[in-house]
Amino acid sequence: MSKAYDRVRWDFLQAVLSKYGFPDNLIRLIMNCVTTVSYENKVRVLDGVKVSYSSWVKLFLLHARGYKVLHHIDGTPAQAKTDAKLDEWQEIDAHVLQWIYGTLSDDLLERVLEDASTAQAAWDRVKNIFTNNKGARAAALENEFSTLKLESMPSLEAYCQRHKVLATQLKDVDAAVTESRLVLELVHGVAQIL
Structure with a gap:
């Protein structure tokens, strides 16, 4: 069975996003997401048993660098609340946060999941689980x-x-x-x- 999504021309989608004024880095992120296989299939689910924390970090950092969103988890300060690009930054940060949550085992997710979190805060909570104590x-x-x-x-x-x-x-x-x-x-x- 074929779906309309299977017949989308990616160059057309990119042109439409650009025409409607989406920021270039958001267009790049969207295009990376729709033109590659599932992110969760690239970064294995961190469970601390089959996939170690250090392996998960290496894979996650590799993909964050590839998607040009490393600044959301490397300690770089978030956009100021008065910054004109705050909405764009928050949208991309929400995607990175979803990637973090989507690559955690159910047990770890229960320990890390919080309302109104940033990707950096979630990244730090995961790190603390494996490096504290x-x-x-x-x-x-x-x-x-x-x-x-x-x-x-x-x-x-x-x-x-x-x-x-x-x-x-x-x-x-x-x-x-x-x-x-x-x-x-x-x-x-x-x-x-x-």
Whole structure:
């Protein structure tokens, strides 16, 4: 079944937006959104287990830079309330905020979602979840890293991947695992089965 949306000429849409006086950066953002695949398919859903915070940040920053909206989450001050471009800034900020919310697991979304938030404020709340309380988080991750058993995993590949994810998460809380220790943990787990 074909829909009218499937037959839109993107150059026509861009010309109409320009003709009606939409700002260039908003037109660019809209065109990026409608001419590319879903944003959520590019930045994986952050759950802290399958997708680590550091991986999510790297992907999110890459796409924010590509869409030229990095200034909404990098600490750049928001537009002044008296600025003529405030409405435009708020509209783009709402899109970035939707992207942040759309790439969080349900559990994280419940912890981060707030009324009348900016993208920067939501970005900071996500960051705080993963970077505050580093000592306790490092201890819990270290315990899982050290006690993970191959027989508790569905496959050897899953076992190795989980160790790698835990090593990345430990690095995020300033408790980096050396490569030699990672290899020793993996070998030790395999040796227990043999």
